[in-house]
Structure formats: C-alpha cells, structure tokens
Amino acid sequence: xxxxxxxxxxxxxxxxxxxxxxxxxxxxxxxxxxxxxxxxxxxxxxxxxxxxxxxxxxxxxxxxxxxxxxxxxxxxxxxxxxxxxxxxxxxxxxxxxxxxxxxxxxxxxxxxxxxxxxxxxxxxxxxxxxxxxxxxxxxxxxxxxxxxxxxxxxxxxxxxxxxxxxxxxxxxxxxxxxxxxxxxxxxxxxxxxxxxxxxxxxxxxxxxxxxxxxxxxxxxxxxxxxxxxxxxxxxxxxxxxxxxxxxxxxxxxxxxxxxxxxxxxxxxxxxxxxxxxxxxxxxxxxxxxxxxxxxxxxxxxxxxxxxxxxxxxxxxxxxxxxxxxxxxxxxxxxxxxxxxxxxxxxxxxxxxxxxxxxxxxxxxxxxxxxxxxxxxxxxxxxxxxxxxxxxxxxxxxxxxxxxxxxxxxxxxxxxxxxxxxxxxxxxxxxxxxxxxxxxxxxxxxxxxxxxxxxxxxxxxxxxxxxxxxxxxxxxxxxxxxxxxxxxxxxxx
Amino acid sequence: xxxxxxxxxxxxxxxxxxxxxxxxxxxxxxxxxxxxxxxxxxxxxxxxxxxxxxxxxxxxxxxxxxxxxxxxxxxxxxxxxxxxxxxxxxxxxxxxxxxxxxxxxxxxxxxxxxxxxxxxxxxxxxxxxxxxxxxxxxxxxxxxxxxxxxxxxxxxxxxxxxxxxxxxxxxxxxxxxxxxxxxxxxxxxxxxxxxxxxxxxxxxxxxxxxxxxxxxxxxxxxxxxxxxxxxxxxxxxxxxxxxxxxxxxxxxxxxxxxxxxxxxxxxxxxxxxxxxxxxxxxxxxxxxxxxxxxxxxxxxxxxxxxxxxxxxxxxxxxxxxxxxxxxxxxxxxxxxxxxxxxxxxxxxxxxxxxxxxxxxxxxxxxxxxxxxxxxxxxxxxxxxxxxxxxxxxxxxxxxxxxxxxxxxxxxxxxxxxxxxxxxxxxxxxxxxxxxxxxxxxxxxxxxxxxxxxxxxxxxxxxxxxxxxxxxxxxxxxxxxxxxxxxxxxxxx
Numbered sequence: 001x002x003x004x005x006x007x008x009x010x011x012x013x014x015x016x017x018x019x020x021x022x023x024x025x026x027x028x029x030x031x032x033x034x035x036x037x038x039x040x041x042x043x044x045x046x047x048x049x050x051x052x053x054x055x056x057x058x059x060x061x062x063x064x065x066x067x068x069x070x071x072x073x074x075x076x077x078x079x080x081x082x083x084x085x086x087x088x089x090x091x092x093x094x095x096x097x098x099x100x101x102x103x104x105x106x107x108x109x110x111x112x113x114x115x116x117x118x119x120x121x122x123x124x125x126x127x128x129x130x131x132x133x134x135x136x137x138x139x140x141x142x143x144x145x146x147x148x149x150x151x152x153x154x155x156x157x158x159x160x161x162x163x164x165x166x167x168x169x170x171x172x173x174x175x176x177x178x179x180x181x182x183x184x185x186x187x188x189x190x191x192x193x194x195x196x197x198x199x200x201x202x203x204x205x206x207x208x209x210x211x212x213x214x215x216x217x218x219x220x221x222x223x224x225x226x227x228x229x230x231x232x233x234x235x236x237x238x239x240x241x242x243x244x245x246x247x248x249x250x251x252x253x254x255x256x257x258x259x260x261x262x263x264x265x266x267x268x269x270x271x272x273x274x275x276x277x278x279x280x281x282x283x284x285x286x287x288x289x290x291x292x293x294x295x296x297x298x299x300x301x302x303x304x305x306x307x308x309x310x311x312x313x314x315x316x317x318x319x320x321x322x323x324x325x326x327x328x329x330x331x332x333x334x335x336x337x338x339x340x341x342x343x344x345x346x347x348x349x350x351x352x353x354x355x356x357x358x359x360x361x362x363x364x365x366x367x368x369x370x371x372x373x374x375x376x377x378x379x380x381x382x383x384x385x386x387x388x389x390x391x392x393x394x395x396x397x398x399x400x401x402x403x404x405x406x407x408x409x410x411x412x413x414x415x416x417x418x419x420x421x422x423x424x425x426x427x428x429x430x431x432x433x434x435x436x437x438x439x440x441x442x443x444x445x446x447x448x449x450x451x452x453x454x455x456x457x458x459x460x461x462x463x464x465x466x467x468x469x470x471x472x473x474x475x476x477x478x479x480x481x482x483x484x485x486x487x488x489x490x491x492x
Numbered sequence: 493x494x495x496x497x498x499x500x501x502x503x504x505x506x507x508x509x510x511x512x513x514x515x516x517x518x519x520x521x522x523x524x525x526x527x528x529x530x531x532x533x534x535x536x537x538x539x540x541x542x543x544x545x546x547x548x549x550x551x552x553x554x555x556x557x558x559x560x561x562x563x564x565x566x567x568x569x570x571x572x573x574x575x576x577x578x579x580x581x582x583x584x585x586x587x588x589x590x591x592x593x594x595x596x597x598x599x600x601x602x603x604x605x606x607x608x609x610x611x612x613x614x615x616x617x618x619x620x621x622x623x624x625x626x627x628x629x630x631x632x633x634x635x636x637x638x639x640x641x642x643x644x645x646x647x648x649x650x651x652x653x654x655x656x657x658x659x660x661x662x663x664x665x666x667x668x669x670x671x672x673x674x675x676x677x678x679x680x681x682x683x684x685x686x687x688x689x690x691x692x693x694x695x696x697x698x699x700x701x702x703x704x705x706x707x708x709x710x711x712x713x714x715x716x717x718x719x720x721x722x723x724x725x726x727x728x729x730x731x732x733x734x735x736x737x738x739x740x741x742x743x744x745x746x747x748x749x750x751x752x753x754x755x756x757x758x759x760x761x762x763x764x765x766x767x768x769x770x771x772x773x774x775x776x777x778x779x780x781x782x783x784x785x786x787x788x789x790x791x792x793x794x795x796x797x798x799x800x801x802x803x804x805x806x807x808x809x810x811x812x813x814x815x816x817x818x819x820x821x822x823x824x825x826x827x828x829x830x831x832x833x834x835x836x837x838x839x840x841x842x843x844x845x846x847x848x849x850x851x852x853x854x855x856x857x858x859x860x861x862x863x864x865x866x867x868x869x870x871x872x873x874x875x876x877x878x879x880x881x882x883x884x885x886x887x888x889x890x891x892x893x894x895x896x897x898x899x900x901x902x903x904x905x906x907x908x909x910x911x912x913x914x915x916x917x918x919x920x921x922x923x924x925x926x927x928x929x930x931x932x933x934x935x936x937x938x939x940x941x942x943x944x945x946x947x948x949x950x951x952x953x954x955x956x957x958x959x960x961x962x963x964x965x966x967x968x969x970x971x972x973x974x975x976x977x978x979x980x981x982x983x984x
Contacts, residue, residue, distance in 0.1 A: 013538060016531075016534055016535050016538040017538060017539075019531065019535060020512060020516060020535045020538070020539060023516060023519060023535075024512060024515060024516075027515060027519065031523070031719065032734060033715060033716055033717055033718055033719060033734060034716050034717075035714070035716050035717030035718070035733045035734055036717070036730075036731070036733055036734030038733070039508075039511065039731055039733055039734060039771075040734070042508055043508050043511060043512045043515075046505060046508040046509060046512070047509075047512060050542060222527070223525060224525050224526050224527050225525055225526075225527030225528070226525055226527070227523065227525060238528075239528070239531055241527045241528055241530070241531055242524060242525060242527055242528030242531060242532070279531075
C-alpha cells in the first residue's frame with residue numbers, strides 16, 4: 001500500500017468518526033430529550049478525540065511527506081493530498097486532551113444555551129461560556145503557533161481557509177461605511193409606499209411544513225437522501241447521502257419558515273451535489289463555509305426573492321395554507337428592509353451589519369480584550385452603534401446565536417462572504433441561462449441548480465473558494481457585486 | 493490508579509462508544525432515509541470495532557487478574573468486576589476484523605430486510621442473510637472455543653448469560669407439549685361465547701399517538717429522559733437517561749399499537765430505573781434480555797390485560813379516540829387467543845409456540861443443518877407444525893422478524909423466559925401490594941412500578957436473572973407459574 005493509500009484509509013476512518021459525531025449533534029439539536037445532555041457531551045468528546053487521533057498520529061507527517069514526494073497521478077488525488085495536509089495542520093496543532101475538553105464543554109454549553117435563551121438568562125450560561133472561550137482561545141493559540149497566524153485567523157481558517165483579519169477588517173469597514181446610508185435610502189423609499197397589509201395567520205404548522213417540503217422538492221432536495229425536521233436554531237447537517245436540515249415554525253409568520261427551508265435546501269443541494277466518489281475524503285467536501293453559505297443565499301436571497309419566484313410562491317402558498325395571497329404582498333414582506341434585532345431574520349441589506357457586530361466582539365473575546373461577563377452590554381452597544389437598534393433583552397441580544405456557545409469563533413464572516421459570492425454567482429447564472437427567471441416563475445429550479453452544480457457543487461474542495469468563483473464568474477470575491485445588487489433591487 | 497480504576501476507565505469509554513452506536517442504530521430504524529444505509533453501515537462497523545477494542549486490548553487479562561487478586565471493597569464494585577470479566581470473555585474471543593465485518597454486514601442486511609419485508613421478496617435478502625449467518629457462526633465458533641460451550645450456547649449467552657440448550661430444550665419441549673391442548677381448550681371456550689363486536693376504526697394515527705403517550709406517562713415514562721417514535725419493528729433503545737422507544741400504527745387497530753406502547757414502556761421503565769451511579773459500567777445494565785422482557789410483559793401481558801386496567805383503558809381510549817368503548821369489548825379483543833401468523837401480534841398463550849419455531853430454526857441455521865435458502869419453506873413447515881397455521885407469504889413468514897437479519901441468533905428464547913418471569917413477578921407483586929388491582933383501575937401504576945423498581949430495576953446486573961427472581965419471588969425461573977396464570981385467566 002502506498003503512503004497515499006494509507007492516508008486515504010486514515011482519512012476514511014476520520015470521516016466515519018466525524019460523521020458519526022455530526023449525526024449525534026443533529027440528534028442533540030433536533031431529537032434528544034433534555035436528560036440526554038450529559039451523556040451526549042461525553043459521547044461527542046470521545047468521538048471527536050478519536051476522529052482527531054485518526055489524522056494526528058505521530059506517523060502522519062512522514063506519510064504526508066512521502067506522498068508529497070511521489071504524488072499520485074490524478075488531479076483529484078493531488079488535490080486530496082493538499083486537503084489532507086491542511087486538515088492535518090489543523091488537527092495536529094491541538095493536543096488530544098484539549099480536543100476532548102473542548103468537545104465536552106461546548107456540547108454542555110450548547111445545551112445550557114437552549115435553556116438560557118428560552119429563559120433570557122445569560123447569568124446561567126456565563127460559567128460554561130467562559131470555559132468555552134478559554135478553551136477556544138487555547139485551541140487558537142496552539143494553531144497560531146504552528147501556522148504563523150494571529151489567534152483569530154488561526155481559528156477562522158478552520159471555517160474559511162485563507163480568511164485573514166487583514167482582508168476582513170477593510171472589507172467590513174467598507175460595508176460599515178457604505179451600507180448604513182444605503183439602508184437609510186431604502187427605508188425612506190419603502191416608508192413612502194402605502195403600508196403593507198399584514199399576512200394574516202395563524203398558519204397551521206403542518207400546512208407550513210407541507211409547503212416547505214413542496215418547495216424543497218421543487219428545488220431538487222431528494223427525501224430519499226435527507227430529512228427536514230425542527231430545531232431551535234435551523235441548520236443543515238448530516239452527510240451528503242443523508243442530509244439533515246431543520247427549520248422552525250411560527251404560526252403567525254409562514255414566510256420566515258418557508259424562506260428558511262429554501263435557505264437550508266440551498267445548503268443541502270450543495271451537500272447532495274458533492275462528488276460521490278470522494279464522499280469520505282477531504283477533497284470531497286466544501287472548500288469553506290462562505291461558499292457553503294453562498295449556496296443557501298443563492299437560493300434564499302437571490303432566487304427566492306425575485307418577482308418571478310415570489311409569484312410562484314404566492315400560488316403554492318395560497319393552495320397549501322388555504323388563504324389568498326398576492327405576489328405584491330409577498331414581495332413587500334420578503335423585501336422589507338429594517339434595522340432589526342435578530343440576525344437570522346434580518347434582510348439582506350442589514351445582515352452584514354449584524355455580522356460586523358459579531359466579528360468585532362468575537363475578536364475581542366478571543367483576544368481577551370472583552371470579558372465574557374461584559375458580553376451582554378457590549379453586544380447591546382454594538383447593535384445600537386452598527387445596526388441602529390438596541391436589544392431590550394439578552395434573548396434578542398447576545399443569546400440569539402448558537403455559534404459562540406458551541407465554540408464557533410471566526411465563523412460569522414462566512415455569512416457575508418457567502419452573500420457576496422451568492423450575488424456574483426446569481427449574476428453569472430443569469431448570463432449563462434437567461435431562461436432562469438421564466439423557469440422560477442413556474443417553480444422550476446432546473447437551470448439554476450444545473451449552474452450551481454456545474455460550477456460549484458461537483459468540484460468539492462478541488463479548488464479553493466476564490467478559485468471556484470474565478471472559474472464560475474471570471475473574478476474572485478467582489479463586494480461591488482453585492483452592493484450593486486442591493487442598489488438595483490431596492491433603489492433601482 | 494488501581495487496576496480496577498483503570499478497568500473502570502476502559503469500560504466507561506467502551507460504553508460511550510457502544511451507546512453512540514446504539515443511537516445510530518435507533519436513528520437507522522426510526523429516522524434515517526434510505527440513502528444513508530451504506531454510510532451508516534460503515535459508521536457502525538467503525539464504532540463497534542472501537543468499542544470492542546476498548547475492552548479487548550492485550551493488557552486486559554492482566555488488569556482483570558490483578559483487580560481480582562486485590563478486589564475492590566464495595567459489593568457493587570465487586571459485582572462490576574465480575575461483569576467486566578464476563579464482557580471481556582465475550583469481546584476478546586472475537587477478532588476485531590470479524591467484529592467489524594459482522595457490524596457492517598448486519599447493518600446492511602437489516603436495511604435490505606426493510607425492503608425485502610415490504611415487498612415480500614426473500615430472494616433479494618438471501619445473499620446478505622447468508623453472509624450474516626456465516627459471520628455469526630464464525631463469531632459463535634470463536635466464542636465456543638474459549639468458553640467451552642456449544643456454538644449456539646456461546647451466541648445465546650451474550651443475550652442470556654447462563655442460558656444453555658441443555659435447559660432450554662426440555663423447557664420448550666414441555667411448553668410444546670402442554671400449550672397446544674391448553675390453546676385448544678381456550679379457543680373452544682372463546683368460540684362458544686357470543687361473537688365479539690369489532691372495534692370500528694379508522695382510528696387517526698395522531699389520536700392513537702396521544703393515547704399511547706398518555707399511557708406511557710401514567711406508567712411513569714419520563715419524556716424529559718426519552719422519546720416515542722415510529723419504526724417498522726418496535727423496540728426500546730437508547731440509554732438510561734435518553735430512552736428511545738418506538739411503536740407502529742395501524743389505523744384499523746388501535747389496541748395493538750397502544751399495547752405495544754405499554755410493552756415498550758415496560759422496557760423503558762427498566763432502563764430509566766437502573767442505578768444511575770453505574771450507568772456507564774457493566775453492572776449498571778440488565779443481567780439478561782429475558783429479565784428485560786419480563787418488565788415489558790409485566791406491563792403488557794400481566795397488568796394491562798387485567799379487567800381493572802382494561803376498564804381504565806376503555807375510558808381513556810374512548811376520550812382520546814372519540815368513540816364509545818366498553819371494557820367488556822376491549823377485554824374480549826385483548827384476551828383473544830388464536831393460532832396466528834405474526835409473533836409480535838400473538839397472544840400470550842400461543843406466543844411461546846412462535847418462539848419454539850424460531851429456537852429450532854436458528855439452532856439449525858447456526859449448526860449449518862439448515863441452508864439459508866431453505867429457510868422460507870422450513871419456517872412455513874415449522875409454523876404449521878408447532879403453531880398450527882401456515883404463512884401464505886414470507887412477509888408473514890420468515891421475513892417478519894428483524895432478529896436474524898440483524899445478526900441476533902440465540903435471542904428468541906428470552907421472550908419466553910421473560911414471559912415466565914413476568915408471571916412470577918406479577919404474582920409476587922400482588923402479594924406484596926394487594927392494592928395494585930384497585931390502582932390499575934384508576935390508571936395508577938405506582939405500586940407495581942415501585943415493586944419492579946425495588947426488586948428488579950435498581951439492582952442492575954448486581955445479581956443474575958435467577959438471583960433477582962429468587963430474591964423477588966422466592967424461587968428461580970418456574971414455568972409452572974406461567975401455565976397456572978394462563979389456566980386461571982383463560983379457563984378459570
């Protein structure tokens with residue numbers, strides 16, 4: 001067996017352990033009763049350590065070096081070898097006991113967050129969140145030392161390979177400068193329009209669920225290879241051949257749940273479209289979370305908010321919910337721009353402002369410049385300064401997101417990188433397939449999905465995010481395209 | 493750290509891996525889409541091997557010998573040490589590659605069984621089932637060599653420690669002799685009664701589910717520590733603090749689903765009542781599957797079929813299902829005895845006959861005296877000879893049970909051992925708590941649950957099955973009590 005083949009075997013085993021843990025995490029969010037929390041935290045700790053050990057054994061450096069000295073012939077194999085090295089750098093930098101402690105503590109903290117959020121009780125979360133921040137900082141320090149990066153960059157690199165503060169800071173500074181006047185102009189314009197009639201509920205949960213399922217199927221979600229369930233914080237997990245996406249329902253507001261399903265289905269189509277032959281190898285996965293997010297936003301923000309798709313939605317939503325909905329009314333609701341409290345419900349124009357607040361706070365937390373106990377106040381101040389609204393509670397403030405309790409620091413920028421990439425990809429798709437708007441008017445996603453599959457999904461991690469974008473759109477990540485899209489859709 | 497403490501650590505890790513695999517198996521039965529089958533089989537193979545390795549490492553014999561030479565002080569610790577040795581004997585006898593192959597193959601076969609059963613297509617299952625039988629035989633041979641037992645005994649000992657063909661054969665021979673005339677007498681007596689009015693459906697699945705949930709709660713099932721879902725083959729899995737039980741619904745027949753929930757709740761109460769401090773150690777689990785089954789049958793067959801509980805059921809079922817049900821009618825249906833095709837729907841008088849057919853066939857399969865391809869015919873012949881009915885299809889024949897496709901050979905006797913133990917335990921409970929019938933008439937399971945907890949649940953595996961029965965009822969396993977119960981309830 002060649003060194004490369006031996007590495008292939010190790011990473012296969014790593015994937016089987018990691019995907020087992022992912023399934024247990026999906027279960028913890030979507031299925032598990034409260035009593036299972038302690039056991040689940042211990043199970044995840046064990047599985048994460050074993051997955052870590054599989055690709056950080058002492059002989060890995062020699063295997064990698066030998067394989068790189070005599071690289072395999074195929075382009076996929078060579079890209080896989082590069083992805084293996086990247087994964088090894090992240091894994092080997094962190095000692096096993098730290099991996100286990102972090103998995104255990106974040107699993108417990110995430111569970112505590114559920115209760116703390118429901119009861120608006122930050123104090124109850126504080127001790128565990130402090131522990132999570134401390135352990136995450138130690139992980140970041142260990143990686144930073146090996147990778148020659150700042151602690152924050154070392155953490156963010158796990159989600160977004162190549163993402164660096166040096167580039168993110170000016171990008172977000174520009175958005176923080178340009179978006180508020182844009183938002184002001186949109187808000188003023190929308191205020192001058194006649195008031196939007198409310199979408200009168202209640203909309204029964206089972207009917208909303210059937211509507212969401214219908215849309216997911218129209219988009220190409222294969223229910224023989226995935227599920228749609230309910231969780232507090234919607235997400236898309238599982239594996240390519242068994243995708244587990246979740247949503248949440250509000251009887252008073254079907255639009256948010258439906259568009260949430262469209263969002264998660266965008267993620268799911270990416271997973272389902274990854275190269276099957278490489279499903280258990282690093283090159284078979286996504287090159288970064290920003291590109292993953294681009295696929296959800298391509299569907300949710302770019303496609304689903306076109307007049308064409310909203311027209312289709314008005315018809316099928318009316319049929320499923322048993323009410324008479326007009327496209328114009330849906331459009332006014334779906335395109336409403338407002339400075340609001342909750343990130344996941346934010347419109348596309350203010351969403352980056354929510355990210356900016358978090359990007360700034362998580363850097364301060366990781367650096368130790370902000371104590372965890374001071375987070376609630378700092379979060380309110382940040383929201384007031386950047387987004388323009390002050391959360392009256394922590395539930396609507398720093399407790400709204402699962403990311404930090406679950407140990408994900410450095411993840412938030414991916415949402416905005418994804419929004420930019422989505423704008424670029426949709427523009428390119430419209431050029432390549434001019435029939436897309438007419439298809440969307442019929443609820444037909446064929447050409448858009450084909451474009452996404454051809455230019456993004458099927459490549460796995462063979463190219464990095466910028467490489468994918470350059471091949472698909474002719475240029476790397478470019479905030480101009482997002483800003484132009486916003487001006488055109490809302491002011492043009 | 494003493495040797496015992498080190499063993500404690502190893503078995504803790506073993507439990508975390510095993511319980512992770514158990515959760516993935518629950519998911520495979522209750523949640524997983526079809527597309528996930530291959531990945532799940534590979535995940536389970538990996539986890540089962542790691543769990544196996546945790547307690548079959550080369551230094552285990554030395555650790556066990558040293559711990560036994562200087563045993564820990566507490567009675568629980570000493571019982572745990574004995575349970576560790578038992579687990580080690582079973583684990584170390586089987587090489588790791590065989591463990592992995594068996595886990596992988598049974599997982600795939602179980603999935604294929606789902607389709608084969610639905611489509612009544614034994615031929616599609618044959619290749620995988622042959623592989624399962626071969627691998628199981630090899631496992632049995634490996635254990636038999638170490639344990640000095642027959643292959644069948646070595647396999648059965650995993651489910652029922654101490655169970656031996658030498659005792660099971662005469663027990664089942666006696667039942668095969670005594671039950672048929674008893675069944676004939678019951679059937680004749682019931683035939684002479686006026687015909688039973690049908691329980692007219694359809695009974696909506698969500699109402700049946702609410703009724704099942706109500707009963708489970710009245711029995712003491714804690715939904716903060718467990719779930720109730722749907723699967724093709726109802727079972728009770730998960731862990732003590734996170735019990736996953738399943739049922740299945742038939743719109744035409746609510747009684748079978750409701751009594752199925754009562755059955756699984758009996759299992760669940762046992763799991764939930766096991767000693768918390770020992771949850772991750774061998775002594776904290778059940779001493780054998782027969783005793784586990786005794787707890788489900790104590791509830792389903794002994795308690796739930798008393799006139800008192802059926803009176804309560806008539807009231808709550810009427811309320812939940814929106815129909816007017818009489819106790820007498822429920823009683824006639826719930827106590828109906830008939831030679832029928834499907835084991836899980838069989839009444840308590842004919843049930844052991846179904847077990848006898850399987851006991852005989854699985855011994856022949858394991859011994860190689862019966863080829864897997866000849867199973868369908870042998871199953872029909874066996875059913876006709878012992879139960880008195882001939883399955884017209886394999887769906888109602890050898891495809892009805894998941895046990896063999898999932899690699900469980902030597903499990904079936906536990907059902908009858910459990911039925912005998914349940915009769916003994918209920919008789920003893922009535923003596924200890926004469927108020928039980930009056931309580932059951934109110935849907936109150938307090939005293940019965942207290943008896944079961946005090947005499948069975950809280951002991952974990954500190955005593956073996958006979959030890960538990962002797963302490964609880966004054967005698968070991970005794971088929972007389974079951975036969976007397978049947979005569980009294982149906983003829984007396």
